[in-house]
Amino acid sequence: GAGVSQSPRYKVAKRGQDVALRCDPISGHVSLFWYQQALGQGPEFLTYFQNEAQLDKSGLPSDRFFAERPEGSVSTLKIQRTQQEDSAVYLCASSPRLVYEQYFGPGTRLTVT
C-alpha cells in the first residue's frame, strides 16, 4: 500500500511568512508524529497525535508552531512568522496502535530566507 506522503517536498519562505506543511499518514495508522531535522543532526520530536487528540506537544520549539489533525487522518504543521532558525527538514511518521515502530514520509525541506 501507499506509504506516508508529505507536501510540499520543498518550501522556500521569506522571513516572517506563515507556512503550512501537510502529512498524509498510512491508512489506518492511529498515531502520527512530527519531527524536525536540522542539517547534520538526527530528527527531533515535535508533537504526537493519537487519532485527532494531540497527546504530546512538548517538542514544539515556540508558540509559533502549531499542529492539528482534525479528523484523525491528515495532519498539518503550521509555522507562523517563520525565522531563519526554522530552516530544516520536517518529517512526519505514522504507526499503528500499540507499536513502537514508526514509518516516515520523505520530509518537507523548509528554507527561510
Added chain:
Amino acid sequence: DQQVKQNSPSLSVQEGRISILNCDYTNSMFDYFLWYKKYPAEGPTFLISISSIKDKNEDGRFTVFLNKSAKHLSLHIVPSQPGDSAVYFCAASAWSGGGADGLTFGKGTHLIIQP
C-alpha cells in the same frame, strides 16, 4: 543533553566484511530501541528493533545487540553490501499513557561500503 549518542559520525567498511555501528543511551526509561537507515532526500526507513527484555534480535544480514547494564547497543551488518551505504540512526522510545512516546534519535553514522 543528548540521551542517545552515536559517537562515530562516519564508518568505512570493505564490501563483504562486517559493519558494526554503535549507540549509547543515558535514559533508563527507554524500553525499546530501533535502527533506521536513511538515503539522501528520503525519509528514514525502519530497519530492525529490539525490546529491552531481549539482548539480541536478528533479521537476515542485520543483528542488533543490547547491553542494558552498559546502556549500549550495536547493529551488525554481515556481509556488508554497496547498497548498505547510507546514514544509520539509532533511536529509543518509552511506553507511557497507552502509547509509545516520540522517538529520541542519535545524530547518525554515515556508513560507506568500499568495493
